[in-house]
Amino acid sequence: MSIGLYIHIPFCIKKCNYCDFVSYPIGDVQADSYLHALEGEMELYHQLLKADDLSLETLYIGGGTPTCLTGPQLRRVLQASRLFFDWLPENEVTVEANPGTLDIAKLEVLQEEGVNRLSLGVQSFSPGHLARMGRPHGIREVKEAVQMVREAGIKNLSLDLIYGLPEQTLQEWRHTLSEALFLEPEHLSAYGLKIETGTPWGHLEVRGELEPADQDLARLMYDEVQEQCKKRGYRHYEISNFAKPGFEARHNLRYWHNHSYLGLGVAAASYMNQRRWTNVSLLKDYETLLAGRKRPVAEEWSLDLTDEMAETVLLGLRTLDGVALDRFQERFGIDLQAIFAGPVEKMMAAGLLTIDNQHLKLTPAGLPVANLVFEAFV
Numbered sequence: 001m002s003i004g005l006y007i008h009i010p011f012c013i014k015k016c017n018y019c020d021f022v023s024y025p026i027g028d029v030q031a032d033s034y035l036h037a038l039e040g041e042m043e044l045y046h047q048l049l050k051a052d053d054l055s056l057e058t059l060y061i062g063g064g065t066p067t068c069l070t071g072p073q074l075r076r077v078l079q080a081s082r083l084f085f086d087w088l089p090e091n092e093v094t095v096e097a098n099p100g101t102l103d104i105a106k107l108e109v110l111q112e113e114g115v116n117r118l119s120l121g122v123q124s125f126s127p128g129h130l131a132r133m134g135r136p137h138g139i140r141e142v143k144e145a146v147q148m149v150r151e152a153g154i155k156n157l158s159l160d161l162i163y164g165l166p167e168q169t170l171q172e173w174r175h176t177l178s179e180a181l182f183l184e185p186e187h188l189s190a191y192g193l194k195i196e197t198g199t200p201w202g203h204l205e206v207r208g209e210l211e212p213a214d215q216d217l218a219r220l221m222y223d224e225v226q227e228q229c230k231k232r233g234y235r236h237y238e239i240s241n242f243a244k245p246g247f248e249a250r251h252n253l254r255y256w257h258n259h260s261y262l263g264l265g266v267a268a269a270s271y272m273n274q275r276r277w278t279n280v281s282l283l284k285d286y287e288t289l290l291a292g293r294k295r296p297v298a299e300e301w302s303l304d305l306t307d308e309m310a311e312t313v314l315l316g317l318r319t320l321d322g323v324a325l326d327r328f329q330e331r332f333g334i335d336l337q338a339i340f341a342g343p344v345e346k347m348m349a350a351g352l353l354t355i356d357n358q359h360l361k362l363t364p365a366g367l368p369v370a371n372l373v374f375e376a377f378v
């Protein structure tokens, strides 16, 4: 079986004001004891899945901020993952990083250990917005990080940006976009901000002290990123993702094509053999379960055929190529248009879905309101 492997490193310099990912300030934790537990989980799944029969296609080390770890700690994670899940030089191996947590020595470790793609969390080129977001870096660190990545010879760099920030103007977003594109990343992700409950910004919003971005303005910002990326030769291949030809994120495409992946680490999610599961999110629970050689699973459930088909359509529609009707038929033995006749016809009549070259896909009008389309399928 071919899989993608995801490893979660749940540490950051400090918590950003909008973030609801599972991450802990690195100064408050013992990273080595987490890495020990992580190696235990790798060994456990190596045995459970008979890892020798697995073919690993992609490895993604995310977080959190994996590059909060020291060079030797990063080497330890990469070497353990190679020991328990053999991977080849042609595999896509991505590490997420934040500006201010990279140096040449760390990048050399990543290079030596086979990392060939770096995803850098930039978010904005406005010092004011970075400060309000609670990001632990400025613009100088972004530029230094990109320069170091290039000097280290990593040829596949992705930048992450966020639009629709409170009080952000269209002009500020244009500035952020042009600064990001000036750095010529091979890949760009641009996410619309969603204020999550339980975060510092979520609390401010409840108290009426923070205004979410106006939806019409956020829509203009989305139009802008599509336009700018198109002009610079990027292919818009997923709702929020743009790539130079050949640099589409292979790991993420596995998610959108609803293919198997194994997630290791706190709060990591997995999907294999018609089952999904999510790991516990507290470090202490994770380490205790693994010390007893138990799977650190918080929730696990089986999918029936209907669930799998619906998920395949919903995830596939996130890509601009959409869902290939023949591949759907091959995988499930059922005609997509017959099984989902109601939502397909309704959304096509509304001009939000289309069938183009035997692929069911969002129309340009459907892209900004993709969630509305997805709701019709559940």
Ligand code: SF4
Pocket: 011, 012, 013, 014, 015, 016, 019, 020, 021, 023, 063, 064, 065, 098, 121
């Ligand atoms: S760096 Fe990323 S993962 Fe860490 S707190 Fe900020 S947004 Fe969350």
